[in-house]
Amino acid sequence: AALPGPAPADWAQAPLDPAVRAVLVGFDEHFSYAKLCQALRYLMRGGPDCLLVGTNRDNRLPLEGGTAIPGTGCLVKAVETAAQREAFIIGKPNRYMFDCVVSEFNIDPARTIMVGDRLDTDILMGNSCGLTTLLTLTGVSTLDEVKGHQESNCPTRQSLVPDYYVDSIADLLPALGD
Amino acid sequence: GMAVCRRLSGAELREVLGPAQGLLFDCDGVLWAGERAVPGAPELVERLRRSGKAALFVSNNSRRSVAELERRFSRLGFRGVRGEHVFSSALCSALFLRQRLLGGGGNGGGRVFVLGSEGLRGEVRDAGLRLAGEAEPVPGVAEPVRAVLVGYDDQFTFAKLSRACGYLRDPQCLLVATDPDPWHPLSDGQRTPGTGSLTAAVETASGRKALVVGKPNTYMFDCIVERFGVDPSRTLMVGDRLETDILFGKNCGLSTILTLTGVSRLEEAQAYMASDSAAAKDLVPDYYVDTIADLIPGLDE
Numbered sequence: 001a002a003l004p005g006p007a008p009a010d011w012a013q014a015p016l017d018p019a020v021r022a023v024l025v026g027f028d029e030h031f032s033y034a035k036l037c038q039a040l041r042y043l044m045r046g047g048p049d050c051l052l053v054g055t056n057r058d059n060r061l062p063l064e065g066g067t068a069i070p071g072t073g074c075l076v077k078a079v080e081t082a083a084q085r086e087a088f089i090i091g092k093p094n095r096y097m098f099d100c101v102v103s104e105f106n107i108d109p110a111r112t113i114m115v116g117d118r119l120d121t122d123i124l125m126g127n128s129c130g131l132t133t134l135l136t137l138t139g140v141s142t143l144d145e146v147k148g149h150q151e152s153n154c155p156t157r158q159s160l161v162p163d164y165y166v167d168s169i170a171d172l173l174p175a176l177g178d
Numbered sequence: 179g180m181a182v183c184r185r186l187s188g189a190e191l192r193e194v195l196g197p198a199q200g201l202l203f204d205c206d207g208v209l210w211a212g213e214r215a216v217p218g219a220p221e222l223v224e225r226l227r228r229s230g231k232a233a234l235f236v237s238n239n240s241r242r243s244v245a246e247l248e249r250r251f252s253r254l255g256f257r258g259v260r261g262e263h264v265f266s267s268a269l270c271s272a273l274f275l276r277q278r279l280l281g282g283g284g285n286g287g288g289r290v291f292v293l294g295s296e297g298l299r300g301e302v303r304d305a306g307l308r309l310a311g312e313a314e315p316v317p318g319v320a321e322p323v324r325a326v327l328v329g330y331d332d333q334f335t336f337a338k339l340s341r342a343c344g345y346l347r348d349p350q351c352l353l354v355a356t357d358p359d360p361w362h363p364l365s366d367g368q369r370t371p372g373t374g375s376l377t378a379a380v381e382t383a384s385g386r387k388a389l390v391v392g393k394p395n396t397y398m399f400d401c402i403v404e405r406f407g408v409d410p411s412r413t414l415m416v417g418d419r420l421e422t423d424i425l426f427g428k429n430c431g432l433s434t435i436l437t438l439t440g441v442s443r444l445e446e447a448q449a450y451m452a453s454d455s456a457a458a459k460d461l462v463p464d465y466y467v468d469t470i471a472d473l474i475p476g477l478d479e
Contacts, residue, residue, distance in 0.1 A: 008332050008370045033334040036371045040361065044369055059382045060343075067347075070339050070383035078379040081360045082371035 011037050022051035025079050025087065027061075027072045036078055043083045052083065056091025058121065062140060092116075093124035098131075115169060117141060119149070119160040127159050135162035136169050181428075183447045186435060186465035187472065194433070194465065195476035199412040200232030202402070202432070204393075205247075206239055207418035207440020208470060210254050212365035216439050218471025220255040227258060229477045234402060235259070238392040238422060240268040240329035240356035240373060243297040243304075262405065267356040267392035268298045270401050271327055272305035274391050278352060279324050280306060289321050291345050293338055293376065294329030298356065302327065310345070325352040328377045328388065339379055346384040353384065357392030359422065363441055393417075394425035416470060420447055420461045428460045436463035437470050 011034055023039045043050050058071035076087050090096050101107060109130040116122020117139025126133035135141060143165065149157040166172065186194060203209060209219045226233045235247075242250065244261045251259040275290055291310040292299050299309055310323045323345040331338075345351050359372035377388050391397050402408060410431040417423020418440025424447075427434035436447060444466060450458040467473060 009364065012364050012366070012368050012370065029336045031336040031339075033332045033371065033376075036334070036375065040369055040371055059385070068343070070336065070343055070379070074339065074379040074382040075336075077382045078371070078375045081378040082369070082375035084360055 008033070008037055012041065014038070016041060016045060021046065021049065022053060023079065024053045024055070025072065025076045026055040028075060031075050031078075036082060039079050040082045043079075043085070052079065052085060052087045054079075054087040054089045054091075056121075057089055058091075092118075092121035093128060095125060095129050098125060098129045119145060119162070123162045124160055126162075133162040133164070135165040136167075137165060138168050180459060181434065181451075181462040181464045183436070183444075183451055183462050184465055186467050186476075191473070191476035194414070195231075195473065197412060198231060198414050200234060200406075200408055201226060201414045201416055202234050202236050202427075203470070204417035204419070204423045204440075205235055205237040207363070208416060208437050209235075209256070211363075211439065213254070215254040215256070216469055216471065218469065218474065220257065222470050222474050223256050223259065225474055225477045231477075232263075232406065232408070233259070234263050234265065234406065234408075236265045236393065236398050236402065236426075238267045238357035238359055238373075239362075240266065240271065240298050240392075241295045242266065242268065243300045244269050246297055265398050265401055266301075267398065268294075268301040268329065270398045271298070271329070271354060271356045271391045272301040272307070273401055274389075274397060275302065275307055275325055275327065275352075275354060276305040288324030290325045290327055291323050291342060292327045292329065293331045293334060293342060293380075294327065294356070295331065298327070298329040322348070323351060325354055326380065327354045327356070328373060328380055329356040330373045331376055334376050339383060342380050343383045346380075346386055353380065353386045353388045355388040355390045355392075357422075358390050358394075359392075359419075393422040394429055396426070396429050399426070399430040416473075418442060420450065420463070424463045425460055427463075434463040434465070435473075436466040437468070438466060439469050 020042050023042050043052055054076035055072055057073035057076060059073040060068040060071050062068045080087055112131050113134050114122060114126030114131040115134045115136060117136050119135065119141040123133045123135055135146065137143065146161060149160045209216060223233050244264050244266060247264050247266060248259065248261045279288055289308045289310040290302055292302055302309060308321065326342045326345050346353055355377040356373055358374045360374040361369040361372050364370055381388055413432050414435055415423060415427030415432040416435045416437060418437050420436065420442045424434045424436060436442060438444060447462055447466065450461040
């Protein structure tokens with residue numbers, strides 16, 4: 001519904017849709033304080049009966065040339081902070097999406113490989129779900145980061161270390177038959 | 179000593195207020211709620227002045243300039259409150275940035291990118307700083323942005339968040355927040371998001387931690403001491419929010435009084451008192467009152 005008036009005091013009087021039972025935060029380049037306001041109102045009204053779900057926690061989306069734009073994680077954090085509660089996160093490194101795959105296809109984690117470019121999402125999820133993990137170096141994470149985690153004494157950082165790496169997924173071709 | 183959250187009244191009230199040289203008051207939820215003064219609050223402030231005690235005001239609300247706040251005090255019935263008595267997070271953030279960007283000579287200057295109200299932008303300008311996006315002093319010569327200031331910004335957008343992150347790629351660019359408040363109450367019991375939620379977005383995108391000017395951090399008390407030279411052992415802090423006002427008082431060495439006309443409930447203070455965590459103890463006020471009007475009997479006629 002359109003918001004009446006220019007200020008938060010007005011927005012807080014806009015009617016709420018009585019059917020809303022969840023607030024879902026995804027990537028939103030039109031995110032605004034007004035939307036944050038409405039999200040908070042639904043969460044306050046519903047309490048634990050209104051779900052707070054975030055698609056993922058990626059803090060940054062890299063662009064070509066080394067710049068980046070803010071990721072969904074920022075918007076999730078804004079809502080969580082205002083509402084003083086934690087969102088249920090669908091995306092990697094949480095395991096929900098893996099559970100979705102497993103429920104659709106009969107997967108044996110011991111015979112499945114997770115291939116990704118990001119240690120803190122792809123590799124962490126793979127390791128947490130008992131998959132073999134393979135880092136490809138065509139994306140975000142570097143071998144130096146891997147070494148740093150390997151050499152740390154921190155168990156949390158150890159779970160970011162992949163089982164294997166390749167320079168590019170094309171390097172997998174020679175292992176496959178004609 | 180350990181705070182015990184005792185109701186302040188009777189003889190003890192006179193013993194506590196008697197020797198006090200001054201009181202620091204939070205504003206929202208203490209002096210007023212929305213457009214209504216807390217009944218008896220203007221009289222308390224007047225009686226403090228007549229008793230020769232200082233009444234100073236320290237607010238995390240970064241929306242209004244000091245001049246706007248001065249008018250608000252007057253409009254809500256508080257007599258004799260001058261701008262110099264009012265320490266808002268908008269003013270103190272501007273003073274902080276002035277110190278960091280202009281103080282100490284050398285390569286000072288540079289612009290500030292402000293996410294916030296016109297009141298906040300005005301305080302930054304009044305401190306002698308220039309804002310990003312405003313007219314260049316010399317056409318074609320751009321000054322670098324040396325600080326991003328996050329305040330209460332009801333016009334916050336993804337585009338502004340992205341722009342802030344662009345500036346913060348320079349490690350020399352400061353990230354400053356006016357206050358940490360996650361939400362503020364509205365008069366009908368609803369809540370509106372606070373600066374803290376916007377700062378969380380900027381911190382997450384930039385990978386940086388903001389320097390937070392407002393309560394419970396102590397910078398605003400430093401501003402008060404610099405201007406008025408108050409003695410913490412003879413000054414009381416009065417507020418409605420345990421996590422900001424009472425912790426601020428504790429951090430600055432002030433005795434603290436919780437008033438129940440605002441955000442925090444007495445049960446929350448008691449829960450902190452019963453908690454095992456050392457951090458929780460710092461959120462327990464020394465005293466509480468139902469409203470600051472209850473302090474009036476502690477002053478001489």
